[in-house]
Amino acid sequence: SKDYSRLQQLDAAHHLHPFTDHKELRAAGSRIVVRGDGPFVYDSEGNEILDAMAGLWCVNIGYGRHELADAAAAQIRELPYYNSFFKCTVPASVKLAARLVELAPDNINQVFFGSSGSESNDTALRLVRHYWALEGKPEKNIVISRENAYHGSTIAGASLGGMKPMHKQLGGAVPNIVHVIAPYAFEGAEPNESDEAFGLRAARAIEEAILAAGPDKVAAFIGEPIMGAGGVRIPPASYWPEVQRICRQYDVLLMLDEVITAYGRTGEWFAAKTFGITPDTITTAKALTSGYQPLSALLVGDRIASTLVEKGGEFYHGYTYSGHPVCCAVALANLDIIDREALINRVRDDTGPYLSEQLYQKLSGHPLVGETRSVGLMGAVEIVRDKASRLRFEPSGHAATKVRDHAIANGLMVRATGDTIIMSPPLIWTRETIDLAMDRLGTALDLALDDLSG
Ligand code: PLP
8 A cells, every 4th residue: 555655646746637637636636446347446445436437438348358358468469560551451450340330320331440539530520521522512611519519639529529618728629610509408498398399499509500601511510429428418309310300401411429329338339220310420439449448430421431432532641550450359359248248238128228217216306316317328317406496506516526426435436527427337237236326326415415405
């Protein structure tokens, strides 16, 4: 433990963390996570924590899968690296591309690899603009996104995203990206408006933005099927069909960001299937390797790919680690496990519906809870001061943060974003794991209620 306190000192002295207030971090010190096994991680103090966030929405097969270590080691021994720039390729990336195309919606037959979701969204943005230029319409380059969307942390990713604090720090966003309202009924619907009517209104905000700019100026719309970092905002059922209709009507490409939702989270390989969407691009990362290696895959629909091939000319874009053989080998082993253990069917038919029911039965009656919601193994609990009016606590009260901190202290890793507690556990969770999580979250809510009413 002496070694660990030294590590904590070194962490404070030398390590800048992502999305962190370093003044706060220095005061608190970091928790050192040392090991993972199944649904649990362990810290240097010996605490066992049930990881309801699957790391950062990524460790879908759980921790400690030696099969993935073996796949990585075998690939490193055989060929640790080669690129796919000079008309070369490597077997693992070809096999993975072919495998992803089998799983993807029928109109998707091409894959472009990167190392992260952010990079992959950069690729997607470059590619849709390149597509319209190849089609002789370079002025068709505006991309419509949503407020509170999260599409990554590179300049392009943050510009596509709709997080206000991120935009403030950009010092100039990528031009020609506009943001419209998100389909977040809990906060956005008027008192007498049904969720379905609100879903249509939110979709029509896209149409208004297209008409305001002129359809000949709009390249694409980008959206997460379910907004993740924005607070697991699940759109009303009316939303996506209307978005699809609008994109078709105005010849606007549909870009889905499935960095969180792909590879089983919603009970299908892709949330495109869950919501009946036919996208032109799908950005994926995270659970592609269950987070065991950094890898992203942009799935590219036939419309864009065939123009790229037929018109020819170089697409001046790519990364040293595009199609990295070790990452691709690990992804293949990961997909094998998801397949073999039928994890996605389990989410769709058993644990997904059970989570939804248990969130409702165990937590929705709590005085702090305004709403519970989930799709597959992706869920949220809204924290309110008053249930009936949905009135929130003052931001300075940090109500959701209090719930989160009690949950972690009680052995459950959840995340707080704004007034929402979010969960995105490994797909290996069983009904028993869900029961344990509900117990721990229930206790955390009780303790937070004491703090907030004290
Ligand atoms: N898009 C979505 C929907 C995400 O949730 C994230 C990360 O959380 C990203 C993109 C960015 O991915 P990365 O952090 O791998 O760059």
